[in-house]
Amino acid sequence: MDRGSDRDRLANRIAGEIATSDRPGETISKWRTDFEIAQSELAAELDVSPSVVSDYESGRRDNPGIAVVDRTVTALLAIDQRRGGRHIRQHARVISAGFDNTIVSDLREFSAAVPIDRYFEAIEATKLADGSRETVVGHTVIDSIEAITRLSSEEFYRLYGQSSNRALVFTNVTRGESPLVAMRVVNPTPNAVVLHGIESEDVWERAADLARVDGFALAATTLDLDAMLDRLAEQF
Known part of the structure; x- marks a missing residue:
């Protein structure tokens, strides 16, 4: 199984779900929580203040654009990869099974x-x-x-x-x-x-x-x- 393609498919799925959501901030929060990543940790990976992440997730900021979504997804996967990639592997298996x-x-x-x-x-x-x-x-x-x-x-x-x-x-x-x-x-x-x-x-x-x-x-x-x-x- 191609680990790289698995990660790419997962990234595309997360990004697509956020981009098409009626409440993209809530969807970001859902995936961040699922990956067991704190707002402060995601903020550090994105090099922004935790309040920026909080504002997006709560809807206080305008809907994130494609660039913000891509950076956020990349950050979530990068953090999980450093931790051993458990959530990436878990979701990749589910995606592979259809x-x-x-x-x-x-x-x-x-x-x-x-x-x-x-x-x-x-x-x-x-x-x-x-x-x-x-x-x-x-x-x-x-x-x-x-x-x-x-x-x-x-x-x-x-x-x-x-x-x-x-x-x-x-x-x-x-x-x-x-x-x-x-x-x-x-x-x-x-x-x-x-x-x-x-x-x-x-x-x-x-x-x-x-x-x-x-x-x-x-x-x-x-x-x-x-x-x-x-x-x-x-x-x-």
Whole structure:
């Protein structure tokens, strides 16, 4: 995979989203926050005062022109690259798979097969059902509402990346009913499903039974999503 072209595609996507937004300042703020960059750090990279960044993001300044947008995107990517490029790689994987970041927030392959119980332990997940398979080799983190309402069955299958031997992590979950029902029409099923942001006792009462029928492990976690992704990047 060409790292340079991945970065270029990501830069074009961010710049295009900012330039076409009705509220470009808010879109800049969204991407800056997503890259975990403080206003002061972005300002230093741009060689402007933090108040300039704040004014653009709040809409107190006129909409930024193309030159400002390009400089801002370049600065965001440069800062992340110096930190190791985690966010660049994360978004590049999603773009390569043909999704936008409102649907998929992380898609990665692990360096080796990971026991499902170890994966659950790393993300502080409570297991609700055992599956018929023992390992995962990657995961995909998905917004449950966006995925279920916007993806076709063929597009849903692409969430598996290189292999269905993975975990699908559903965010924006209320009870877990929709993801579990969606799994009934997906073939093949993943090795594990994680319901993110919900306590285990609040999970739909039939969820575990459906997981057992379809043969995948099921768990729930309330661990902060960024903390979860950081842990997985460090461990796997």
